[in-house]
Amino acid sequence: MLKKFLMVCLIFSLPTSTLARYCTYKIKKGESLYSIARASGISFKKLLQINxxxxxxxxxxxxxxxxxxxxxxxxxxxxxxxxxxxxxxxLTKIAIKTGVPLREILAINNINIKHVLKVGEILMLPCDKVLDWEIIKKVELKDTEGFLSRSFKIRGIKFLSPTGDTRKVAVVGNRIDIPLSKGEKIVSAAKGKVIYAEHSINSMGTLVLVKHSKNMYTVYAGNDIKWKIREGQYFQRGWIMGYALSDTVLRFEILKGTVPIKPEQIIREVK
Structure with missing residues (x-):
């Protein structure tokens, strides 16, 4: 694990009038400006000019x-x-899958929550998080099957299945794929607050993030789902969040902070 460091991206104007992006770097014990310049691949003269x-x-x-x-x-x-x-x-999806807090992504890249990402756009993130994500992507995920109970407990919180019943589901990595029939309702897994609701994220369809007590979160995503919730809304366990517009799949995940809860902890009879 790399040492924690302070880094905030800023936009500064160079003497040449071209715009370049800079980050702040904390000098560590044993470092000199010369060693930093050499290690970072810029000239000592340029480093002095920037600073x-x-x-x-x-x-x-x-x-x-x-x-x-x-x-x-x-x-x-x-x-x-x-x-x-x-x-x-x-931005929220990147925060969830890499484990980098959303506010840190915004600060590092000098952008705000309304920033519209483009495919192929480059963001700067802590190396350990980027490398971890690249490793995860290279792992071949195989579907397994099991049963998600109507209710279950995690860290002292009683959760309800998003469909309100026990049914056969697929497990893909840390995600639980729950089959839905047209018109079927999706209910809240536990008492909480909607902190993010993006109703169109290309091929992923929709994404909803709910915060519960004890730093627990639930993530709901899928295509052809009509949500009846809004950001900032509070609701109780079992309240209706939305429904399926067609036969589809709800992608469901539970997190402790930014760490996913392993499906094996709540799925029984996985084959």
Missing amino acids: KGRIKNPNRIRVNQTILIPCKALENLGNLCTYKVEKGDS
Whole structure:
């Protein structure tokens, strides 16, 4: 695991009038401006030019002092890596699947929640998270089958199946795929608050994120689903959230913070 560091992306204007993106970097014990420049792949002269006004004496820097470095150069220092936006991605989806808090993604990349992502767009994220996600993507996920009970407990919270009954489901990685028939209702798994509701995310259809007590979250996603909820809405366990517009599949996941709860903890008779 890489050491935690402070990094906030900013937009600054270079003397050449071209716009470049910079991040703040905290100087670590044993580092010098020369060693940082060499490791990051930029010239010592350019590093001084970028930090003109911040560094009075290049030979007198201190641990935890912050300097500016091109965000791309932080890849070479092992702090930030590039993440290429994929089809169906949203800022919230990227936060969920990589485990990087949404507010951190926004800060690092100097964007706000209303920023519209484009396929192929490059975001900067902590390297350990990007690498973990790349490994997960390369793992071949095989469907297994089992039964999701009508109700179950996790971390002291009593959850209800999103369909309100016991039924056969498919397990794909950390996700539970629940078959739905046209007109079938989707109910809230536990008392909570809708903190995110994106009703169109390309091939993924829709995505709803609900926060519960004890830092628990439930994620609902799927195509051809009509939601009857809105962001900021509170509801009780078992309340109707929406219904299927056709025979479809609800993708369901439970998280503790940003860590997925393994389906094996709640699925029985997995074959």
